[in-house]
Amino acid sequence: LASIEVDLAPVEEGQAITVMWRGKPIFIRHRTEKEIEEAKEVPLSELPDPEARNPNIDEGAPATDANRTAEGKEPWLIMIGICTHLGCIPKGQAPGDNKGEYGGWFCPCHGSQYDTAGRIRKGPAPENLWIPPYEFTSDTNIKIG
Numbered sequence: 001l002a003s004i005e006v007d008l009a010p011v012e013e014g015q016a017i018t019v020m021w022r023g024k025p026i027f028i029r030h031r032t033e034k035e036i037e038e039a040k041e042v043p044l045s046e047l048p049d050p051e052a053r054n055p056n057i058d059e060g061a062p063a064t065d066a067n068r069t070a071e072g073k074e075p076w077l078i079m080i081g082i083c084t085h086l087g088c089i090p091k092g093q094a095p096g097d098n099k100g101e102y103g104g105w106f107c108p109c110h111g112s113q114y115d116t117a118g119r120i121r122k123g124p125a126p127e128n129l130w131i132p133p134y135e136f137t138s139d140t141n142i143k144i145g
């Protein structure tokens with residue numbers, strides 16, 4: 001399928017789901033206030049990859065928290081769940097998963113650590129987790145692809 005629709009209504013704050021799109025896992029996390037605040041507080045100068053990696057906005061845009069989410073929808077972080085190092089699937093979606101030192105995602109293959117905006121913070125991965133092309137089609141529905 002070229003594109004899929006996902007109903008976000010059942011996903012409560014603090015929960016995450018994974019859906020498949022074009023054979024790739026898509027991580028969807030309904031972030032808590034705390035997770036959003038933590039992501040916003042990080043100075044851009046501390047980010048190994050300064051780019052948003054979001055095809056829905058201008059190429060090369062900075063990796064601010066706002067640029068990693070859709071306008072007005074900042075609790076929803078929607079990303080391709082493939083480590084940008086060598087393609088493993090990071091942990092951090094399931095309850096009880098090791099989310100790493102930055103509370104986001106942790107790649108068990110070689111130890112890359114991603115923050116609550118999915119940005120690489122430590123380890124060998126060169127880029128932030130990529131955002132897929134998507135749009136909100138209603139308040140609680142998204143179309144990916």
Ligand code: FES
Binds near residue numbers: 107
């Ligand atoms: Fe994720 Fe190497 S594939 S750290």
